[in-house]
Amino acid sequence: MNLTVADVAAWVIVVALNAYVLFGGADFGGGVWDLLASGPRRQQQRELVSHAIGPIWEANHVWLIVVVVMLFVCFPPAFAAFGTILHIPLSLMLIGIVLRGSAFVFRSYSCGPRSEQQRWGQIFAVSSLITPVVLGMCVGSVVSGNVGTALAALAAGTPTSFSAVYVRPWLGPFEIAVGAMTVALLSFLAATYLTIEAEGDPNLQNDFRNRALGAAIVAMALAIVALVLGAGRGGVMTRLIQPGRTTLVLAGSGVAAVGSAAALLQRRFRLARVAAAGWVTLVLWGWILAQFPLIIPPNLTIEAAAAPNRTLEETLAVLVGGGVVLIPSLWYLLRVFKRQESST
């Protein structure tokens, strides 16, 4: 394979997106479990979520900034296209991000009456649910080729309605299915992580084990719905399910999905965590491989959207330099806050 600098930059973005999904995505999933907290231990469930994400959610959130910045530096036409066609869902996602983050700290630092803290909790939980759904819908609209098609119509100046360009591309059944699958997967991921956070309290651990299993089933069902809705459309989804470079990834994600459920059933929570992260990662890479070398299907390629080589090379150099500072720092952060549970 002939690897260009633009390809490398694109892979780096995917890796950052992968990190955002595994870390930041799970924080949103945690918020979903705050929303769905129930049973006699609902208070403990909420406290566990809050305790687990408190020190790290802001660092996790920065992966999204890395993705956005890399995208607009290295692939400016793609960033401009997303900003234009997906203006409405991206704005909704931003409102969700703002409300989720602020409500979380407001709840943590509020000294007011209990009802006030509960209200922040509700806002935190609801925005944790909505944000990943909308993000998933945006991904779905890129996969389905709707963003690319709307963009072409806009550029050609063909007379078309507001909704054809700015609403329908992301508000179809397939996009909604992808959005729902995204939130189910992230909730599954969060619940699996939380079984480990809950070590030492078997009842609480059991709560999250059951939640993880439930979410896994829902996520699998929604993945099948999305595949069925997408399969007939040609393009990326068809390439995803046809025999080819994605076959191994698709098979791997199936194995990881079943494996994580089996590990949860047997209460092998550390194994379940690895398998869960593997499942989510392989779903992401399946999409990317099916779409490669396109950045916006059906026509815009990574190569065509790339910034000048000098920009790409210098950005990648800075990324390596920054990584030398960041990766040890991140490792230190996680070691300080996730240490005790590993020793129990």
Add this chain to the structure above:
Amino acid sequence: MPDLLAARSQMAVSLGFHIIFAVVGIGLPVLMVIAEWRWIRTGEAVYLELAKRWSKGAAILFAVGAVSGTVLSFELGLLWPNFMRFAGPIIGMPFSLEGFAFFTEAIFLGLYLYAWDKVGRRAHLFAGIVVALSGVLSGIFVVIANAWMNTPAGFRLVDGAPVDVRPFAAMANAAAFSQTLHMTLAAYAATGLTVAGIHALSILRGNPSPFNRLALGVALALGAPAAMLQPLSGDVSARMVAKNQPLKLAALESHFETRRGAPLHVGGWPDMDARETRWAIRIPRGLSLLAFHDPNAEVKGLEAFPEDEWPPVAIVHIAFQIMVALGTCMALVSVWALWRWWRGRSIDAVAGHRYLLRALVLVAPMGFLAIEAGWTVTEVGRQPWIVYGVLRTVDAVTPMPGLVVPFLVFTLLYVLLGVIVVYLLHQQIVRAPSR
């Protein structure tokens, strides 16, 4: 409301909101680190209490700053896709570097806030120092990107498209040094003097506790020197603008006619029909002296430029007058406070002087007002360009209609958040310690 105006207004509201949190995110970590360092050195529990109190403020403000900064990074594409298509490869570098600084800040703030009992004292103080350093670096990188919009560099234009792009040369643009210096000092001055004013108010209200007096001292130690240096940095900025953006200088001084030995207009209102400045105090040769350090230097007036390239003169001129007036007040009160402190050899010489305390309360909000006014000068003064002399704002805006809706939605969101943050900070910082 026309779409372009709505987009500009949404960007203005987002920046005007975010900058307050960004500024506190730069200044407050310095205060908490000084307090913690004093605690380690002196063992006085009050300093520890201060460090913890300020770190809670930093936590709330950093979170809101982080999410509102995320909104901005997306809004560049949501509102100005054509600007990003043009400028992304050229000014992406400072944004990438800012990403790293911000990441580092988030990691070490997490450690600072939640690891008081988990790491040693020195490691904890180190985390605070990293937060303070990466905070100021974040600010510097973002301002460098803005400076590029004022004095673009690092590329050549061929048929309206940038070629021969050199990202690091773009960062080393003409306005980068003066703008980052001015903004960094502004952040320290605004945060320091606001915190000083809050504690001055507590003392005036009859609570001269060690908590309030030491807090006043730490805050003044940061804010007052910065406020005193700011006029010098303003001079550096003014000369940069005079050299590189003569039209902007003419607008902010409301200076219509090109002439040698140009007077300085203090206050006044630009009469656009008569093309003269009414009701201003005129200081003869003042503008030539300030802009070029030569009382006889020629200063280009607005009339030397095509009128369709003029920024809104009245807004720029008035905002500039406000910024300078507020900055002057802050510098004078700072000189007074530091002089009292130095003469009395103790912060009690400041804390016991009721007139000085009142003056400190009075200047407390001025730093933030001056920052908003200063950004109005920079941003409105750049119009009608989004990239000065290269790309017009009207050509950069998104084709999406109905932009008034997102403008109103985000404005409402920010107003609500602002009210809540003020309420929470009041709970966290202003209340004197109960124990």
